[in-house]
Amino acid sequence: MNRSQLPLFPESASSIAPEVDALFYAWTAVSIFFTALIAILILYFIVRYRRKQEDDVGQPERAPVWLEIGWSIIPLVIALAMFAWGTQVFVKIYRPPSDAVVYYGVGKQWMWKFQHPTGQREINTLHVPVGQSIQMKLTSEDVIHSFFVPAFRVKQDALPGRYTSIWFRATKPGTYHLFCAEYCGGEHSKMIGSVIVLEPRDYEAWLAGGQGGQTMTLSGAELFQQLACQTCHGENGSGAGMAGMAARAPRLAGLYNTEVTLADGRKVIADESYIRESILNPMAKVTAGWQPIMPTMQGQVTEEQLTQLIAYVRSLSQQEVK
Numbered sequence: 001m002n003r004s005q006l007p008l009f010p011e012s013a014s015s016i017a018p019e020v021d022a023l024f025y026a027w028t029a030v031s032i033f034f035t036a037l038i039a040i041l042i043l044y045f046i047v048r049y050r051r052k053q054e055d056d057v058g059q060p061e062r063a064p065v066w067l068e069i070g071w072s073i074i075p076l077v078i079a080l081a082m083f084a085w086g087t088q089v090f091v092k093i094y095r096p097p098s099d100a101v102v103y104y105g106v107g108k109q110w111m112w113k114f115q116h117p118t119g120q121r122e123i124n125t126l127h128v129p130v131g132q133s134i135q136m137k138l139t140s141e142d143v144i145h146s147f148f149v150p151a152f153r154v155k156q157d158a159l160p161g162r163y164t165s166i167w168f169r170a171t172k173p174g175t176y177h178l179f180c181a182e183y184c185g186g187e188h189s190k191m192i193g194s195v196i197v198l199e200p201r202d203y204e205a206w207l208a209g210g211q212g213g214q215t216m217t218l219s220g221a222e223l224f225q226q227l228a229c230q231t232c233h234g235e236n237g238s239g240a241g242m243a244g245m246a247a248r249a250p251r252l253a254g255l256y257n258t259e260v261t262l263a264d265g266r267k268v269i270a271d272e273s274y275i276r277e278s279i280l281n282p283m284a285k286v287t288a289g290w291q292p293i294m295p296t297m298q299g300q301v302t303e304e305q306l307t308q309l310i311a312y313v314r315s316l317s318q319q320e321v322k
């Protein structure tokens, strides 16, 4: 049987994959070493200290101090080294580089819906350019799903009602498996797809050939008008009142990822999850100094439209923090 029929390891196709693999191999090697050491010592002691005569009685043994200290300190150092190494890789996996481009993914029984920053949408297939850092912001329309691309060594749950994020940088063109890695109902096992990594030129061509053609930010700006958000938040979320009247809602420009003080004194960061909640359930976290007068948009916007609105609010901030 050749490797493609029974691969021991998924292909390695992202910048983080070699690091995850190195960690995995090191852990495996350490585990095998100690398993073998213990097994061999057991066998050796069985023979070495076996009962030789009928009336043999065991003698109390005391291990020398250097041995006691050694087998405490050495495993401690190994365990701490593994912890430090693992943490370092973990942090890398979850902290996107500053040049990462944001894509959105929505899980739904039983499919993945993706939205490119340029507006193109896909189902169960995600086209991405090679060499570009991509941050996936994930959410779900119903239950918990999990975005899993083995070749990239990334897996992140998609939770209803909030946004989670994972990033990757594909290192070679190709088609890679995409799985849902969280049991999510009857057709969980069919919730599969592919990530297609293209050369930048091919990706541009793909974008040009697709429908959409309107960026997420622009779609969000249109929705902002349609839902009449500017009536209270001001044109472009400027917070300026309409027609010379006092503004009735907080300024949205510059809001993204900043700290907001709530009416009850709590402080929250205006991240995606906060913005989403404030659109759907405005009474949950009212900003200090403002009347709780915003109507809910529940039922008027889909999860995908919410991501467009959020992309728009994010675009209103000068120094965009990703």
Ligand code: CUA
Pocket: 107, 108, 110, 144, 145, 146, 180, 181, 182, 183, 184, 185, 188, 189, 191
């Ligand atoms: Cu979605 Cu399993």
